[in-house]
Amino acid sequence: MTKRYWLMKTEPDVFSFQDLQKRPGKKEHWDGVRNYQARNFMRDGMSVGDEVLFYHSSCDPAGIAGTASIAVAAQSDPTALDPKSKYHDRKASPDKNPWVMVDVKFLREFKRFVTLKELRETPGLENMVVIRRGMRLSIQPVQPEEFAIILKLGET
């Protein structure tokens, strides 16, 4: 299977790229996704080895901190079944849990944080999902050409 590219959003106050780097094995479960479109990307699209732009949202400035990879493909998300979790879904049950998570592994921190403003201004990124008005999807596909352009921005 060919490698795919993704963008994954997180609020750095909750879980940042630096937090990921500090985790054992630099890996963490990407749990708590409760949107079907994002779930479908994880479940149907993501494979081990896919590369991810790690996006910080709801902060100033918003933008991409670095890259990660998919370490484990979609698996059942146990937080949906945990009444104590803030991601608990009362409609989910062990034999019918609609929610999945993947494991994400820290790959490389950019030399330079690439802001959303810069994404908007960079030729070749005009069709990126993340710059679309009103776009709230927390997991988005990224074109290989877009990924390459952003890598170059982050490393120079």
Add this chain to the structure above:
DNA sequence: GCCAACGTTGGC
């Protein structure tokens, strides 16, 4: 803190 955009919920 504002508010536009969007997804979800629930009454009918």
Add this chain to the structure above:
DNA sequence: GCCAACGTTGGC
């Protein structure tokens, strides 16, 4: 199955 109300996201 429609759609108004509501809640959330997230840039500014």
